[in-house]
Amino acid sequence: CHAAIIAWDDQAWRRLPARHVMLAREACDQRALPVALHSLAAALVWSGDFGTARQLITEAESITTATATTVFPYAALPLAAWQGDHTEVERLIRAGTHYALARGEGMGLASIDFATALLCNGLGRYKQALVSARRGNGHPQELWANLFLPELIEAATHCGQTREAADALELLKDGAHAAGSD
Numbered sequence: 001c002h003a004a005i006i007a008w009d010d011q012a013w014r015r016l017p018a019r020h021v022m023l024a025r026e027a028c029d030q031r032a033l034p035v036a037l038h039s040l041a042a043a044l045v046w047s048g049d050f051g052t053a054r055q056l057i058t059e060a061e062s063i064t065t066a067t068a069t070t071v072f073p074y075a076a077l078p079l080a081a082w083q084g085d086h087t088e089v090e091r092l093i094r095a096g097t098h099y100a101l102a103r104g105e106g107m108g109l110a111s112i113d114f115a116t117a118l119l120c121n122g123l124g125r126y127k128q129a130l131v132s133a134r135r136g137n138g139h140p141q142e143l144w145a146n147l148f149l150p151e152l153i154e155a156a157t158h159c160g161q162t163r164e165a166a167d168a169l170e171l172l173k174d175g176a177h178a179a180g181s182d
Contacts (some may be wrong), residue, residue, distance in 0.1 A: 001013060001016045001020075001023050001039055002016050003013050005144075007178065008146070008178075010046065010047060012042070013038075013043045013046070014040070014043045014047065017036055017039035017040035017043055017129060018040055019039070020032075020035075020036035020144075021036040021040050021137055023038060030063055030066075031067070033060070034061075034069070034071045035060075035071055036074075037056045037057070037060035037075075038056070038060050038073070038074045038075045038076075039058055039074070041053040041054075041056035041060070041075030041076075041079070042074050042075040042078065042140075042162075044075075044107070045079045045082060050079060050082070050083065053075055053079055054079065057073075057075050057076050057079065059114055060075075070099055071163060072096055072099050072100060072105060072107075072111070073095065074108075074131050076092055077092045077111055077115040078111070080092060080120070081116075081118040081119040082116075082117040082122075084119065086119065086123070089116070089119050092115070093115070097109070097112060099173070100112070104120065106139065106142050106176065110139060110144045110145070111144060113135045113136035113148070114132075114144045114151070115131045116128070116132035117130075117132040117136065117148065117151035120132065120155070121151055121154045121155055126155045126158035128155055129151060129154070130152070130155035130161070132151075133148050133156075134152065135167070136148040137149065137152050142174060146171075146175050149168050149169075149175070151169055151174040152164070152173065153169055156168065
């Protein structure tokens, strides 16, 4: 899934976690299934299928509650941000920050910056979006790094940072061309 995200291959991004979900269900693996469900839900959030993504997140949450485990809200966080739900984003950030720091998950912290940039751009809070997009873009080794570029471009443009926006656009173009798809 990570390679599909980096390569902007949205078809593979949906197909691979769907297979992961299928395999986890077949194996009755209650530890792997919530992770797989969140992975598929994240792909569905990106494709705009919020309803199905919400169902998968709810299923994952019921499993983690029943098994007394925790999974970072990788799908719930961007879903709330895309929907402009500031209250839910803040709640997930509080829970997610604790979880990511305790486990040393840089990808979780990057997800928080991404959701913050996405939400703030959507709400017209471009300065705050720019801070979060810069912070996330500053860690290119993390999974979501390429997904920060559109948020960085939008925020930088609105903040008058046209050089920064143009540089991010070049990086976005390079990565998008490598995918060879729309």
